[in-house]
Amino acid sequence: GENVEQHPSTLSVQEGDSAVIKCTYSDSASNYFPWYKQELGKGPQLIIDIRSNVGEKKDQRIAVTLNKTAKHFSLHITETQPEDSAVYFCAASMVGAGGTSYGKLTFGQGTILTVHP
Amino acid sequence: SAVISQKPSRDICQRGTSLTIQCQVDSQVTMMFWYRQQPGQSLTLIATANQGSEATYESGFVIDKFPISRPNLTFSTLTVSNMSPEDSSIYLCSAKVGDTQYFGPGTRLTVL
Numbered sequence: 561g562e563n564v565e566q567h568p569s570t571l572s573v574q575e576g577d578s579a580v581i582k583c584t585y586s587d588s589a590s591n592y593f594p595w596y597k598q599e600l601g602k603g604p605q606l607i608i609d610i611r612s613n614v615g616e617k618k619d620q621r622i623a624v625t626l627n628k629t630a631k632h633f634s635l636h637i638t639e640t641q642p643e644d645s646a647v648y649f650c651a652a653s654m655v656g657a658g659g660t661s662y663g664k665l666t667f668g669q670g671t672i673l674t675v676h677p
Numbered sequence: 678s679a680v681i682s683q684k685p686s687r688d689i690c691q692r693g694t695s696l697t698i699q700c701q702v703d704s705q706v707t708m709m710f711w712y713r714q715q716p717g718q719s720l721t722l723i724a725t726a727n728q729g730s731e732a733t734y735e736s737g738f739v740i741d742k743f744p745i746s747r748p749n750l751t752f753s754t755l756t757v758s759n760m761s762p763e764d765s766s767i768y769l770c771s772a773k774v775g776d777t778q779y780f781g782p783g784t785r786l787t788v789l
Contacts, residue, residue, distance in 0.1 A: 592776055603681075603769055603780035604720070611776075649719060655776045664710075665778055667719045 562587040564652050566668025574676050579640050581671045583650035584632040590652040593633045594665070595624060598647045607648075608635070611655075640675045647672050679704055679774050681781035689787045690760055697756045698784045700770030705750040708773040711743070714783070715766045723768075726753040760788045 563586040573579050585593075591612035596604035610617045610624045610633065617624050621640075626633040637644055650668040680703040690696050700709070709726040724732040724745055732745035747753040757764050765788045770781040 594778070596780075601785075603782045606777060606779065609777070664722060664725075669719050 562590055562652055562666040564650060564666050564668040566650050566671060568671060569669065570672045570674070572674045572676065573640050575640060575642060577640055579637045579644070579673055579675075581635045581648055581650070581673070582632060583634070583652075583668050584630075585652040585666075586631070587652070587654075588628075588631065589654055590666075592653050592655040593624070593626060594651050595622075595635050596649045596651065598649065598670075600646075604649060637673075640673075642675050642677050645673055645675045678777070679706055679772050679779045681770055681772055681779055683770050683781040683784050685784060686782065687785040687787075689789060691789055692761055694760055695756055695758045696760065696786060697754050698768055698770070700753045700755070700781055702751045702772045704774070706772040706774055707750070709747060709753045710771040710773075710778075711745060711753070711755045712769040712771060712780075713766050714769060720769065723755070726755075757786065760786075762788045764788050 564583055566583045571579055594609035595607050597607045598604045608619050608622050608624050610626050612628055621638045623636040648671045651665045653665045682701045684699045711723040712720045713723055714720050722735050723738045723743055724734040726732050726745050726747040728747045742758055744756045767783040767785050769783045772779055
């Protein structure tokens with residue numbers, strides 16, 4: 561089955577700096593890669609996702625890049641703010657054309673991001 | 678999108694008892710799941726809740742320990758049976774809309 565490795569496990573940055581979290585996956589059939597943010601005492605919240613037919617996707621200060629050949633994808637957060645402090649999880653699964661979903665999400669181990677004011 | 682609510686939000690239970698967690702989604706969804714998140718750990722899939730039929734369990738999880746019901750497209754329950762301290766964890770309900778998977782706020786369970 562799919563295996564997702566996530567690094568680093570902890571990341572500490574100063575406010576305004578950029579933060580990068582990296583994940584690798586093992587199953588070349590995986591084609592959908594979401595990122596979740598989990599704040600203390602809450603459930604994971606989807607912040608951005610990317611499909612394998614796209615190399616990069618941006619949403620304001622957040623971007624995700626995907627390298628299918630190397631089977632890795634990364635989350636980039638620019639101009640970090642203290643409210644970005646949370647645990648971030650990457651995940652991988654397979655989805656079908658037309659929105660049919662048949663794959664289970666496999667999660668990485670998580671990254672604790674701390675943004676210091 | 679989907680908004681997911683869970684009850685209870687937290688509970689403290691005695692060893693040997695059972696707890697049923699309820700999950701309600703604000704729209705009809707095709708797929709619902711139950712996850713466990715142990716303190717400081719990632720999410721582990723327990724099972725896929727199938728409407729009107731038995732849930733599909735992942736390796737390491739069995740129906741006798743984690744019975745699941747899903748009577749309709751918006752509601753599911755997970756029971757943690759015959760609890761031990763090792764069952765102390767956060768239990769998360771999840772639902773899929775298209776390709777996107779949403780999570781509830783979780784139920785924090787402590788077993789004494």
